[in-house]
Amino acid sequence: MTKLDAKIPEGPLAKKWTRFRNTCKLVNPANKRKLDIIVVGTGLGGASAAASLAELGYNVKVFCYQDSPRRAHSIAAQGGINATKNYPNDGDSIYRLFYDTIKGGDYRSREANVYRLAEVSSNIIDQAVAQGVPFAREYGGLLDNRSFGGAQVSRTFYAKGQTGQQLLLGAYGSLNRQVHQGKVKVYARRDMLDIVLHQGKARGIITRNLITGEIERHTAHAVVLATGGYGNVYFLSTYAMGANGSPAWKAYKKGAYFANPAFVQIHPTCMPVKGEHQSKLTLMSESLRNDGRIWVPKKKEDAEKLRKGEISPNDLGEEERDYYLERRYPAFGNLVPRDVASRAAKERCDNGFGVGTGQAVYLDFRDAINRMGKEAVEAKYGNLFEIYKKINDENPYEVPMKIFPATHYTMGGLWVDYHLQTTVPGLFAVGEVNFSDHGANRLGASALMQGLADGYFVLPYTLSNYLSDELHTPRLTTKEKEFDEVEEQINERLEKLMNIKGSQTVDAIHKRLGHIMWDHVGMSRTKESLEEALKMLPELRKEFWNDVKIPGHQHGVNPELMKAGWVADFLELGELIARDALQREESCGGHFRQEYQTEEGEALRRDDEYSFVGAWEYKGDDQKPEMHKEDIVYEVTERKTRSYK
């Protein structure tokens, strides 16, 4: 087993990042002009990284599958972004954000990375405000804050329910400025099909032009993946339809280790599933839990009457309602972390207290409206209420919202060291696609923070440190034999897919994959369910390669071919998730193994055995992957049983 070196700087925790910045290698401005960088993905991580690297003087090429970089799915993030400004004077500090994130992640994240994240969080707010991001303000003209799950301070900056949109437009602006200056070239409507290595280093990518179908080659001195998470392996999720795990999966197959794939976040407040026609699930921001109260009926008979539509939730008095989060977790109440809230909802529904289809609980604003007035609720959450109304045809100002957990984020991802470099030299990963900061569960309003921290403030230093050794590496031409080889494999695969001409559509197989994953590798897992999944998934994969039906041609616009490539990779990725969930014989964060729970039904973490990062190495298509361990060593944090009671 290889020992994974996370390259964490020496010295006390609070000094590590400063120390790194003081000692890392630099590249002088004249040399930066000679170095090219590829960034794949234009969400918060990708756009901020590309803009910042171009500002430094590097030549940057940016790729996205969308028609414009501004449409990456960071745009859909609703609630907010955390930072340690401590403007409300309520006791926040770098240490507290660090500690909350480590605890929220159920003690499975790396201390040094998380501390750095907390350290640079304030700079992100400064940067965004200077870009013109219109955060919510108070009447005095200064920035407003709200609270989020897993924290007892108000440290979340927000722009109504569109914080992700505003931050992404800020980063897109910075990116555009560099496009204007000729330092960034954007390649939109491109699907990254593989990474090209030369002399063991990542030196380029191959893309498919989604309009012409052309296969295109691009070279650089380093490749940065900012391609987001793999939650669409569950088919139904809060991800965009185009969110795919393929770039990360190609990286894995090129030698980048894949860490903690089993750590998937199921978000507690999403709109419930309605039927088989459904293509995606819509999130209702966690910020709603600041003022909304979650409940189900105390009596099963009432739940049944509600499901049949015989009574309205408003008919039930205070004593007939079970505010189960407030009951079980009095200290944090409705603001417990996401994994805890999701499991509690599932527990109530599994026991017959669910409403709606039986797979839903109420999120009620009656008390908030009585306390603050309807206008105040509208000012805070108006757009979210509108979204809910449009999708569900019910007015949440009058009847409580119905919500249920849905796949939302993946904490797992490509293993990276402190420099955000994967195990492939020259291949870096920022934002959700890496595994580094959130452990086994991510706190709300921390994804935006991490994407921007990586892109604006971390990668510019760590990538320069890497490139300082590449000054004498000449530019590659796309005629190198490595490009020929990879392109040949790509063409073979595309032709193979087109020639199957089977009977099932890509979506039909993707939905079946989703069912297997949700039922067997979802919110609650057992040894049996995972072993079952590991039998079903290879069979489904085989079926896909024998029976998928893709219309049209390889050339020109063909969304079905694009999706087929993604689903082919999801079918393999799903198996790795199940494998990782099976080896981790404990419950922590978003990974809940039924065998490992306390008498009260809380997650039972096993620090003695499982205090490590499981990083998987690809060994070939017919071989079992090998897991390597990075021990999680805490210098500062004392591990406790996570309690929100």
Added chain:
Amino acid sequence: MKIKLKIWRQENATAKGKFVKYQLDDVSPDSSFLEMLDELNQDLIQKDDDPVVFDHDCREGICGTCGLYINGRAHGPQKGSATCQLHMRSFKDGDTITVEPWRAKAFPVIKDLMVDRSAFDRIMVSGGYISINAGSAPEANNMPVRKENADMAFDAATCIGCGACVAACPNASAMLFVGAKISHLALLPQGQPEAEERVLEMVNQMDLEGFGNCSNNYSCEAECPKEISVGNIARMNAQFFGAKLKSGKK
């Protein structure tokens, strides 16, 4: 529900397009408009027909990727909503629904219902940003911003760049889009240093892209999924004339 569809099919930008009729017999009123099209495409694939190409991504009304002209209206009959948020319950059993792409010279059709909106990106590249480098920003609370202005800037900034304003306008004008972008930054103190160059550059690029002019039809505001106010066009015009006079250019 039974639904009849008349959908614009066009092989590529230069090919001649035409309407093709389809029928779906079992559409759930709870499904979204795009889910209905998914269902149609599943049928078409099974019948060895070419599925209808349309753009879409987040399906929660925020990425601005989807945009269909439905029964003569950008994003369909529901006010303040993108196509992905439109649900079939907005239609009646047996309805015939006509579906077209955005039609504008500056948005050429790529295939079927998919159009090229890169003109918007080029307008943004011409000056739709504040020039600051990562790492150089001052402390965020050093500069208070009047709440009213911050809120108005936010309202303008909620534009999702879908292009419905262009599609709805009889002149295919992009002035609501550009006006919203100009206003967002013009309303904030941070946007002041470059305000004049910004409005001149962006308006110039808008004209170069071949968008039409505003003739106060206001259908852009009526069809905007984010209900962006035409007041932003007025603000842009005021900014533009001010900047023009100052710059001494014609």
